[in-house]
Amino acid sequence: MNMKTLQTGPTISVAHLAKSFGQAQAVHDVSFDVQRGEIFGLLGPNGAGKTTTIRMILDIFKPDRGDISILGGPITDAKKEQIGYLPEERGLYKDLKVEECVLYLAELKGLPRRVARERAMAYFKQLDLIEHRNKKVNDLSKGMQQKVQVITTLIHQPAVVIIDEPFSGLDPVNTRLIQEMLMQERQRGTTIIMSTHQMYQVEEMCDRIVLINKGDSVLYGGVDEIRRRYADNAVRVTVRGELPHIDGVVETERKGNERTLHLPKDMPAQAVLRRLADAPDSTVESFELAIPTLDDIFVRVVSEE
Amino acid sequence: MRKVFQIARNEYRRRVARKSFILVLLMPLFIVVVGVAVSLLSASAAINSDRGVVGYIDPNHALARAIQPPANAANTFARFPDVAAAEAALRSRQIIAYYVLAPDFATSGKVDFVYWQNQPGNTVKRAFDRFARSAIVDGSNAQVAQRLLNGTNFTLRTPDGSRTFNNNDVFSIVMPLAVAVLFVISLFSGAAYLMQAVVDEKENRTIEIIITSVTPMQLMSGKIVGLAAVGLTQVVVWLVAGAAALQAARPHVEFLQTARIDPGFIALALVLSVLQYLLLGSFMAAIGSVVVDVKQGQAWSSPVTLVSMVPLFFFALIVFDPNSIIAVILSLFPLTAPLALLLRYNMTAVPAWQIVAAIGLLALSVAGAMWLAARIFRIGMLRYGQAVKIGEIAAAIHF
Numbered sequence: 001m002n003m004k005t006l007q008t009g010p011t012i013s014v015a016h017l018a019k020s021f022g023q024a025q026a027v028h029d030v031s032f033d034v035q036r037g038e039i040f041g042l043l044g045p046n047g048a049g050k051t052t053t054i055r056m057i058l059d060i061f062k063p064d065r066g067d068i069s070i071l072g073g074p075i076t077d078a079k080k081e082q083i084g085y086l087p088e089e090r091g092l093y094k095d096l097k098v099e100e101c102v103l104y105l106a107e108l109k110g111l112p113r114r115v116a117r118e119r120a121m122a123y124f125k126q127l128d129l130i131e132h133r134n135k136k137v138n139d140l141s142k143g144m145q146q147k148v149q150v151i152t153t154l155i156h157q158p159a160v161v162i163i164d165e166p167f168s169g170l171d172p173v174n175t176r177l178i179q180e181m182l183m184q185e186r187q188r189g190t191t192i193i194m195s196t197h198q199m200y201q202v203e204e205m206c207d208r209i210v211l212i213n214k215g216d217s218v219l220y221g222g223v224d225e226i227r228r229r230y231a232d233n234a235v236r237v238t239v240r241g242e243l244p245h246i247d248g249v250v251e252t253e254r255k256g257n258e259r260t261l262h263l264p265k266d267m268p269a270q271a272v273l274r275r276l277a278d279a280p281d282s283t284v285e286s287f288e289l290a291i292p293t294l295d296d297i298f299v300r301v302v303s304e305e
Numbered sequence: 306m307r308k309v310f311q312i313a314r315n316e317y318r319r320r321v322a323r324k325s326f327i328l329v330l331l332m333p334l335f336i337v338v339v340g341v342a343v344s345l346l347s348a349s350a351a352i353n354s355d356r357g358v359v360g361y362i363d364p365n366h367a368l369a370r371a372i373q374p375p376a377n378a379a380n381t382f383a384r385f386p387d388v389a390a391a392e393a394a395l396r397s398r399q400i401i402a403y404y405v406l407a408p409d410f411a412t413s414g415k416v417d418f419v420y421w422q423n424q425p426g427n428t429v430k431r432a433f434d435r436f437a438r439s440a441i442v443d444g445s446n447a448q449v450a451q452r453l454l455n456g457t458n459f460t461l462r463t464p465d466g467s468r469t470f471n472n473n474d475v476f477s478i479v480m481p482l483a484v485a486v487l488f489v490i491s492l493f494s495g496a497a498y499l500m501q502a503v504v505d506e507k508e509n510r511t512i513e514i515i516i517t518s519v520t521p522m523q524l525m526s527g528k529i530v531g532l533a534a535v536g537l538t539q540v541v542v543w544l545v546a547g548a549a550a551l552q553a554a555r556p557h558v559e560f561l562q563t564a565r566i567d568p569g570f571i572a573l574a575l576v577l578s579v580l581q582y583l584l585l586g587s588f589m590a591a592i593g594s595v596v597v598d599v600k601q602g603q604a605w606s607s608p609v610t611l612v613s614m615v616p617l618f619f620f621a622l623i624v625f626d627p628n629s630i631i632a633v634i635l636s637l638f639p640l641t642a643p644l645a646l647l648l649r650y651n652m653t654a655v656p657a658w659q660i661v662a663a664i665g666l667l668a669l670s671v672a673g674a675m676w677l678a679a680r681i682f683r684i685g686m687l688r689y690g691q692a693v694k695i696g697e698i699a700a701a702i703h704f
Contacts, residue, residue, distance in 0.1 A: 058517050077520065085517045091510035095319060104315050108308060108518040152514070 009072075011036045011160060011191040012057065017066035018215075019052050026052040028215035030066075034193060034208075039186055041202040041209035041223070042195040043294075045302050049215040050195050051088060054162055057193075058085060071159060081110040084158035088165055088195075090149050094138035098129065101137055102152055109156035116155060123151040127177065142169045150178055154185065161185060164195045179205065199295040203227075209294075213302050223294065230297045233263045234290035235272050241282035246275045260290050308519045312527025313534065320498060320535045329494060330539055333487075334546045341550045355425045358383050359433060360391045360403030367410045371440035380432040395421050404433060484574055484647055485617065487543055492578065492643075493610060495536035496585040500602045502528055503593025503682075512686045521686065522679040529586040529675070536582055544571070570650055573660065577643035580667045584639060585613065587674035594678075594685035595693035609640070616644035627653035637663050639670035 010033035019027040027049040034040040044050045055061045057068055059075045071079050093101050099120060106116035124130040127147045132140060137148065146169045153161060166182070167175045182205065186192060196202060202209060203223060211219035219226060237243075238257050248271070251262040261272060269289060276284050292300075320326055356379050361368065363384055374381055383400065385391040391403040402425050407415035416437075418430075442449070506512045515524055588609050589602075596602040616623060616635050623632045627649040635645035636655070642663040649655050685693045 060513070060516055080517055080519075083517060085514060087510070087513045089510040089513060091512065091514045093319070093511055094509055095323075104311070105514065105518070107311050108515065 010034055010069075011071060012193070013067070013069040014053070014057065015067045017053060017056060017068065018064050019049075019056060019061060020064055025215055027056070027063075027212075030210075030212055030215070030217045032210040032217055032220055034191055036191050037186060037189045038207040039182065039192045039194055039205050041206035042193050042212070043197075043199075043202065043209055043298065044212035048212045050212055051164065053212065054085075054087075054164065054193070054195065058083065058162065081156065082159040084109075084153040084156065084161040084163075086149055086153040086161075086163040086166055090145065092137045092145060092148060092152070094136065096137055097134050098137055098140065098148055099124075099133040102148065102155065105152040106155045109158075111156045119155050120151065123155065126181075127151065127174075143171060143174055146170055147174060147178070150181065154181065157188075157190075159190060161190055161192045162195075163192065165198075166194065166196070167198060167201060199293060199298060203294050211298065211301060219297070219301050226297060227291045227294065230300070231289065231291045233265055233267065233269075234260055235263070235269050236260050236286070236288050236290040237272075237276065237284065238286040239276060239282045239284055242279075244275060244279035244282060246272055258286075308523050309527045309530060312515075312519065312524060313531035316502060316528050316531025317534050320502075320532065321538065326535070330542055333490070333543055337546060337550050341554050344554065354423055355379060355401070355428050357401040358399065359425075359429060360385050360394055360400040361433075362386070362388055362391055362403065362405045363410075364406065364408055365410065367406055368437060368440045371436050374432065374436065378432070380429055382433070382436050391419070395419065401425055402429065482620075482648075483547070484570075485644055487540065487547075488574070488578060488581075488644060488647060489614065489617070491536050491539045491543070492582055492585060493613075495532055495539075495582055496589045496606075496610075497603075498535065499528060499532045499586045500589040500593040500606060501599055502532065503590050504596065504599050504602055507594070507686065508598075516686060520679075521683045522675075525587070525590050525675065525679050525682055528590060529583060532586065533579060533582045537579070540575075540578060567651075570647075573650065574647055576664060577646060577667070580664065580671055581613070581643040583671040584667065584674050585609065587671065587678040591678035591681040591685075594682040595698065596685075613640045613644065615641050616648055619645075620648065623648045624652055627655075633659065637666060639663075639667045642667055 012034040014033070015031050017027055017030040018025070030049065030053050032040075042050050042053070052061065056063045057070060057075075059080070068075070071082060093104070096104070099117075102120045102123075103113060103116050106120070107113060111119075120133075121130070124133050127150075129144065129147060129151075132144060137145060140148065150166065153163065161182075163182075166178055170178060179201070182192060182194075194202070194206065206223050208222050209219070209226065210217050221229075237259055239259075243252075243259060246261065248264055248267050249261045250264060253260040253262075263269070263272065273284070273287055276282065276287070359380050360383050363369075368384075371382070383394075385394065385403065388405060391400070391405075394400045395403060398421075402418060402420035405417040405419065407413055407417075410416060506515070512524075519527070589606055592602050592605045592609075596605055619631060619635065622629060623635070623645060626632065632645060632649055635641045636649060636659055638645075646655065646660065646663055681693075681698055684697055
């Protein structure tokens with residue numbers, strides 16, 4: 001729906017959420033806020049409690065404890081029409097034709113059939129599915145089904161989109177296409193929660209993240225801020241020729257032509273760059289501060305936990 | 306309500322478009338058409354070969370006062386002085402058969418029947434029986450004789466006159482049986498569709514998406530209503546085809562000529578069908594949501610199916626003693642009420658209070674079952690590849 005709920009504060013607010021199934025505690029204590037118009041990464045290893053958290057936000061499960069606010073308050077039937085959901089377990093009616101399936105799911109989100117048809121046609125063109133719209137879903141490749149699934153998630157122009165592994169099964173071209181669609185959604189002001197294990201996608205697309213491990217939120221904040229927070233005093237360099245000896249370097253790691261030089265806390269990176277530039281037998285090809293990737297941080301945090 | 310309608314419409318379109326539905330719809334029609342055609346052909350052949358004069362040799366004038374059927378009747382009777390004369394008439398095709406009455410026919414009733422090549426059917430025998438019996442009654446008063454020959458024709462009425470039943474209608478025995486068979490086929494296949502639809506939804510993984518657009522109750526209601534419409538389509542097509550077949554067969558089949566279809570019976574059948582479907586459907590949807598696959602679902606649903614079919618096990622009792630306590634109990638118990646009531650309806654004058662009570666109890670059960678099913682559905686819907694335990698179901702109902 002085009003309608004957006006007027007509200008101040010976060011679009012989604014989750015506070016001290018907990019949920020058990022019998023003896024198994026799926027979510028212990030998860031808290032985070034998602035601001036309007038941001039892409040928010042919901043990260044964590046398998047079985048951390050991400051899907052259960054999503055299902056509680058969507059009112060599929062009732063939490064045992066904690067509070068959830070979405071679009072300014074508790075979830076209602078009307079608000080459900082402002083949410084687009086792409087679950088990890090993909091779901092389409094295999095025996096229906098592609099267009100029929102999309103229109104049916106759009107209608108259930110409150111979209112009039114005529115509008116749904118217009119938008120569906122636009123998406124089919126954009127995602128190169130126009131030739132396949134009258135085929136049965138079952139006759140499509142996995143990648144095509146994934147694109148249809150994305151259409152059903154976005155067709156009603158939701159205020160909130162929750163997507164779980166949106167790029168699985170897609171080739172690089174279609175991955176880029178879906179990525180661009182999600183970025184356009186963000187520009188439109190849509191709030192997006194994205195759960196994925198592809199950390200480079202998170203770095204590229206997400207503004208902020210929460211990392212859930214064993215049912216607890218263990219890392220929360222802006223992507224750049226977290227990467228800086230976990231950065232050691234180190235530089236990554238690529239040089240042609242012999243790497244000169246640099247006084248003060250604590251440890252050197254080599255990965256291909258690239259070397260990571262770990263420095264003492266009080267040693268500025270400029271000192272290393274100056275020494276490299278002065279070295280007569282080597283040429284600096286690249287030089288950057290060694291900020292850890294989210295992948296590194298993910299592994300480090302989860303391992304420490 | 307809009308979403309319930311959308312889900313119902315989707316379910317209806319998906320099911321009706323399937324080849325299996327078309328097959329289930331057309332197969333009974335095909336059987337009826339073939340059956341009617343065969344019986345009409347054979348009836349027509351039999352009628353033609355059975356028409357004509359039937360001779361009899363009556364040495365002691367036992368049938369002297371017998372009343373001759375009207376001239377336009379299928380069979381009239383001609384007396385022959387001896388076997389030789391009758392034999393000659395038979396050979397020259399003047400008569401189609403002849404009876405030889407024993408000298409002590411008046412006391413023993415013994416008679417021989419002689420025919421040429423093809424044995425005439427029962428209509429000839431019945432006509433001769435009637436002709437012979439007419440000799441016993443006083444032939445001077447044809448109207449009284451006719452009355453005696455026709456026997457009694459009583460109508461059963463409830464004290465308030467709200468329900469009546471005529472015992473001379475053979476059709477009334479055939480009709481409930483036919484409707485009961487239709488009922489069982491359409492209801493149970495419809496309920497099985499519903500369980501299949503829920504299991505499909507889980508297997509397709511669409512349930513997790515749908516449930517973010519509608520409530521479990523809306524989803525359940527939509528499916529139940531949609532598939533009820535599928536069942537209703539089946540029943541209506543079959544009823545219309547059945548009525549057409551009946552109309553076609555009526556002039557050629559004797560007992561159908563006096564048959565009438567009670568509109569009250571059809572209305573009751575429709576009301577009970579819809580309610581029973583909703584009740585079974587709720588159970589089946591709940592079962593579909595907690596099982597892993599259709600096979601397991603069939604195992605879970607068989608007790609419900611068996612209980613609903615109990616009236617068929619008591620068919621003889623219900624038909625021959627339709628007011629027995631067991632028949633009444635089966636008419637009031639919601640799962641068995643529709644079948645039991647339909648079987649009894651044309652066997653006796655079922656008191657109006659029993660019909661009202663049965664419908665009321667059934668409607669209440671439907672409401673309870675739908676509520677219950679939505680609760681169970683909520684815990685079972687996202688269990689992929691893993692059945693829900695009885696304890697969890699009990700907890701969900703209690704919660």
